[in-house]
Amino acid sequence: MKLPEELQFIENARLPQKTTQARMDGKLCVLTGATSGVGYQAARRLAQGGAGLVLVCRNPFKATQVQAELQHACGNQVDVLQADLSKLDEVRTVAAMLLEKYRQIDVLINSAGLHNTHRNLTEQGFETVFCVNHLAPFLLTRMLQDRMVASAPSRILQVNSQGHRFGGLNLTDLTWQRRRYRGLQGYGASKVAQLLTVWELAERLQGTGVTINAMHPGEVRTNIGMNNGPVYRFYKRYLIGWMLKDPVISGEAIYYLVAAPEMAEVSGRFFNLTIDEKPAKHALDRELGKRVWMISEQATGLA
Ligand SMILES: NC(=O)c1ccc[n+]([C@@H]2O[C@H](COP(=O)([O-])OP(=O)(O)OC[C@H]3O[C@@H](n4cnc5c(N)ncnc54)[C@H](OP(=O)(O)O)[C@@H]3O)[C@@H](O)[C@H]2O)c1
Numbered sequence: 001m002k003l004p005e006e007l008q009f010i011e012n013a014r015l016p017q018k019t020t021q022a023r024m025d026g027k028l029c030v031l032t033g034a035t036s037g038v039g040y041q042a043a044r045r046l047a048q049g050g051a052g053l054v055l056v057c058r059n060p061f062k063a064t065q066v067q068a069e070l071q072h073a074c075g076n077q078v079d080v081l082q083a084d085l086s087k088l089d090e091v092r093t094v095a096a097m098l099l100e101k102y103r104q105i106d107v108l109i110n111s112a113g114l115h116n117t118h119r120n121l122t123e124q125g126f127e128t129v130f131c132v133n134h135l136a137p138f139l140l141t142r143m144l145q146d147r148m149v150a151s152a153p154s155r156i157l158q159v160n161s162q163g164h165r166f167g168g169l170n171l172t173d174l175t176w177q178r179r180r181y182r183g184l185q186g187y188g189a190s191k192v193a194q195l196l197t198v199w200e201l202a203e204r205l206q207g208t209g210v211t212i213n214a215m216h217p218g219e220v221r222t223n224i225g226m227n228n229g230p231v232y233r234f235y236k237r238y239l240i241g242w243m244l245k246d247p248v249i250s251g252e253a254i255y256y257l258v259a260a261p262e263m264a265e266v267s268g269r270f271f272n273l274t275i276d277e278k279p280a281k282h283a284l285d286r287e288l289g290k291r292v293w294m295i296s297e298q299a300t301g302l303a
Pocket of ligand 1: 083084132218
């Protein structure tokens with residue numbers, strides 16, 4: 001029995017995944033969130049594939065451990081830069097450092113992200129999940145955009161989520177002052193906003209040799225959500241933990257999307273791991289996307 005279109009993602013998750021043997025020697029990849037879970041597995045796979053890496057991480061201790069491990073295992077260039085993505089000033093600073101230090105940026109992967117069960121605001125007054133999952137990668141991407149055009153062919157990948165299907169994006173209440181905060185919807189709002197800006201940027205990048213796509217990295221066993229209280233941690237560890245897969249599959253899928261020759265000109269798409277998939281209808285609303293773009297530019301100081 002064929003599932004209705006909006007549930008097709010369930011079927012897609014069971015399909016065989018694509019892989020590539022293509023090498024990435026001589027390519028420089030900038031990666032956020034490489035100290036844990038999906039980003040860590042992506043960094044490992046990229047290092048195995050020969051890529052040079054710049055890890056943008058908030059915790060220097062964890063980052064230098066990953067750096068040492070990858071350098072030891074693969075002998076590649078692995079640099080570390082520090083930035084807390086809940087602070088847009090730090091995102092701006094790290095983007096400036098990247099532009100200063102690296103003439104060529106071939107791949108940008110924004111993997112860092114979080115899920116909060118309770119409403120929490122950043123020092124600047126943004127809802128934290130919206131800031132880390134959407135505003136920070138938006139700002140980093142936009143600040144590196146010209147360098148990536150100069151480095152073309154190059155690829156940008158936003159690690160998004162099926163969580164975008166939860167919705168929750170209300171442009172008149174991004175800080176959840178007038179609504180009761182619900183973790184899944186707060187998370188969904190950040191991922192919808194990101195998808196809507198992926199379509200916008202893909203259009204702007206047409207003809208430049210730079211592609212931008214978004215992906216869901218599978219339902220995998222990582223630390224996401226473990227910053228929440230004991231009830232959530234219990235739920236995650238003991239009630240759903242057994243259903244989650246090894247995040248090695250996420251690293252492999254990310255590698256395919258940024259390395260496979262057949263992906264070189266694919267842009268403006270959403271992938272369930274490596275399967276090209278139609279996102280939820282509300283994440284395809286291009287009028288809403290234009291408003292999200294404007295609001296994101298204003299919030300990040302790009303306007
Ligand atoms: N796990 C899943 O099943 C799943 C499903 C769908 C989508 N995703 C997406 O996959 C991405 C990675 O998540 P994950 O599952 O790998 O979770 P994770 O294991 O918790 O890793 C999250 C990464 O983001 C970093 N990070 C969090 N807040 C940050 C901040 N303020 N500044 C800088 N870095 C920050 C973390 O750094 P620290 O190591 O310092 O904490 C860590 O490296 C996210 O975008 C998430 O939405 C995951």
